[in-house]
Amino acid sequence: MKIAVAQLNFHIGNFESNTEKMLKAVAKAKGQGADIICFSELATCGYPPRDFLEFDDFIGLAENSVDQLRQAADGIAIVVGSPSKNPVPEGKDLFNSAFFLADKKILAVQHKTLLPTYDVFDEYRYFEPTTTHEVVEFKGKKIALTICEDIWNIGNENPLYKICPLDEMVAQNPDFILNLSASPFNYKQADTRAEIVGSNVSRYKIPMFYVNHVGAQTELIFDGGSLVVSPNGKIYEELPFFEEVVKVFDLNQVSEGTKNSPQPKHKYAMIQDALVMGIKDYFGKLGFTKALVGLSGGIDSAVTAALAAQALGAENVRCILMPSHFSSDHSIADAVKLAENYGMPYDIVPIKSVYDSYLELLQPKFEDKPFNVTEENLQARIRGMILMAMSNKFGNIVLNTSNKSEAAVGYGTLYGDMCGGLSVIGDVYKTEVFALAKFINEEKEWIPVNTISKPPSAELRPNQKDSDSLPDYDILDEILFQYIEKRTDPQDIIAQGFDEKIVKKTLRLVNINEFKRYQTPPILRVSPKAFGMGRRMPIVGKYLS
């Protein structure tokens, strides 16, 4: 038996394009003699469809897509993820289902059992969990059909769940396992996933074909890396990350388990590739080709522009340099050098004349109050407005350049440097931005070394340094990591040896700046805990603040 793993990039709600893409893959796999082709979770409608699932019309379009695939299931079986209606009134209206289509019929439907409802996941908002598990018989083989999280409760040891779907299915003696996933990227996920898939196979001693979604849907990036694992626990094949692939495997060969070929997973290579795909798909799926980046000469905008150039082509990334009277000469020189290294078009638009016109207008209203954050924010906001004006005039998208450390402590200006359509590095701590810059520079000095080596500064007042108002980034980032990723108690962070005053100040800053993050552009998620849909905090809360 030959099984095709179809790791494809779907577009939420774009049924026409998703179906067409699947039909092409079916034809290709059939041409290569595949008996079965397997697509990823909710492939018809794209993952995550979120509240679109509450529209009957949307579900109807998904059903229509399944029906088109059913008609194409001729000489090949098609396994596809799609929402389906719960026929009984009791429970949620929908199931998250895997359809097994063969001989132009629906041979079987297996619903998802374990519904992640944490972090970025809201599946119990929409779906009823199933408690029924039946293997599918096709061409003399028995197949255990599972959907994503269904394989994440090995031997019922995951405290979140009470059912282990595979324990139930394996009692029916399946020959192999198919898993339809939409498992979002973070820099640890590929390792975790290989471990989970491996542990399942070790437990059940049958081959598994794990088919992941690839592509970005706004903040969530799906890295692919689909896995074919032999009964001996060896990775027969790990499909490429961040690429569409349709590949046919021979079940006998997989069962023999003579290959072991996992891919290397370098943290910053993975983050770079994820962010590049994140940018590319955000633009592609919205129908845009060109980006604008405000280049300051600092490392955040440099890394953002570098990633944008990789994603969209340097010629499609227009850089705007907006020096003020507080900008140092080296900032402009570094920014120009970066643009020239990549061949990105750039403009220099000094902001002083506009800044002066604001001050002239507002000074009489300011009642002789001293220079403060107001004037700093004015500069940042003028830059934001210039970028947005250029974006409006030329129909391109402004990329936000804030990093995760800034976003965490509110070291940024709403509607100023916090503007943009997409935050590229908003889930990358400042210390990680440095590491990423060095990774990008590994083969060539794309990013001027001076941009990397100089002390970080917002340059919004004379001789300003980030370290004037924030702890050193290596300390700050570690405290933030403990609080945000690990949710460590404040007293336990202090017990790790950090200064109590700095810890309390940092956590306070994180919590009082929820109002700013609420209005941040969507942030490409690359860590296990990103700001955005996976971290839901009250604004008027008064905890540690």
Next chain:
Amino acid sequence: MKIAVAQLNFHIGNFESNTEKMLKAVAKAKGQGADIICFSELATCGYPPRDFLEFDDFIGLAENSVDQLRQAADGIAIVVGSPSKNPVPEGKDLFNSAFFLADKKILAVQHKTLLPTYDVFDEYRYFEPTTTHEVVEFKGKKIALTICEDIWNIGNENPLYKICPLDEMVAQNPDFILNLSASPFNYKQADTRAEIVGSNVSRYKIPMFYVNHVGAQTELIFDGGSLVVSPNGKIYEELPFFEEVVKVFDLNQVSEGTKNSPQPKHKYAMIQDALVMGIKDYFGKLGFTKALVGLSGGIDSAVTAALAAQALGAENVRCILMPSHFSSDHSIADAVKLAENYGMPYDIVPIKSVYDSYLELLQPKFEDKPFNVTEENLQARIRGMILMAMSNKFGNIVLNTSNKSEAAVGYGTLYGDMCGGLSVIGDVYKTEVFALAKFINEEKEWIPVNTISKPPSAELRPNQKDSDSLPDYDILDEILFQYIEKRTDPQDIIAQGFDEKIVKKTLRLVNINEFKRYQTPPILRVSPKAFGMGRRMPIVGKYLS
């Protein structure tokens, strides 16, 4: 037996203030001879605590608060909602619990059974549902303890749930029902709630004391309106809306059911009072007292300013008039009149000089492209920046003035008129804004009648009218209501008699403007389906767009 209903305004995470407030209420109720005092759902930590629940330290503080109340439960029993740890590893880490504290002991703990996980609710993200239901015995009475949603599955007819907690408890012959709620306001909710409470009482023929939270937590407004219902189904008392109340009831008198006194519920009176509380608590809980509103002379900013004046006092609402060369004379006159009617301080800050300085700077970059949305947005953003600068200089909060119709179709400028700390009328359709304005004017012409009667215009280009680019608001709002509140299929909206082209254009605008709404300030929720946390949509989706 005497039962005190404590309808109080808690602050998320502010354990000190919440506990102190409860201890005062306990003393007061004890002084009035109450045997039991009942607080609302999750009263210790405030509702909804959201992801704060994932911090052990936060749960520890809630436990500490329960412990303080336990020590005060001396001569009076205290019933209080608080999160509690799930002692077994299986399932979610927490329960949403009601503690029954008496004789300085924890007499009983009843966990919540039905966990809303839809719209603005994420309870299954955090809580394990219980399946155990035991009535509490105290002073010879048996009490059925329920938490909010637990009473919303009458006779198991709510398809979302499979257990009816009260059916199980009533089998144990309780004398009355206590319900601890945090049930957020929408303009229909008070009626729905009275109906649900009434239906429960009709089914079980015992009195119910329904204790609701009151107060606003950013976007969610809790209206109070706690209910005491007699076994004959009559509303013995409905506590005031939008006010803190601690009131003691005699169980015998309630059981007799001689009173029937529901309150009037006028849609626009309720919306007005909800929005006033929403503003008041947003400022109060964040520690601010003063607001800024950009007054255009139009109805949206007029209504926003009027509500702010009611909430904060007119002297605390500073109005900024920012005319451009496209502003009509009457706009300025109408805005001035409004400010004067209330006695709000105002400034006139014409934007032309700054606008010209932007054009001078950007014109060379614009490559002779014609006047378009860029220049319109520039004006809106200059106004946004002026407001933000004044906000930064004087430490007050900018109120956003966008209405729901604009937010729906993206008729607004990001970082311009879409800026602010809080959106006051972002859940009020334009036609409802008119109705609200008329309601505000019922006793006196607070809002100049010309502001209400003139055709809406953004005044961003000569002789512009909203109707140049949008359908008439009475048609637009009805289509939006069908799509947003009702989730009616496009073909069914058209079948209601709306023009197909207008329907398709409208729904497309709604869906392609998700990127703008993502960066909108939090919106005070007054309808059953508001933009924000209760409506979660993909940005890169391609559905109806």
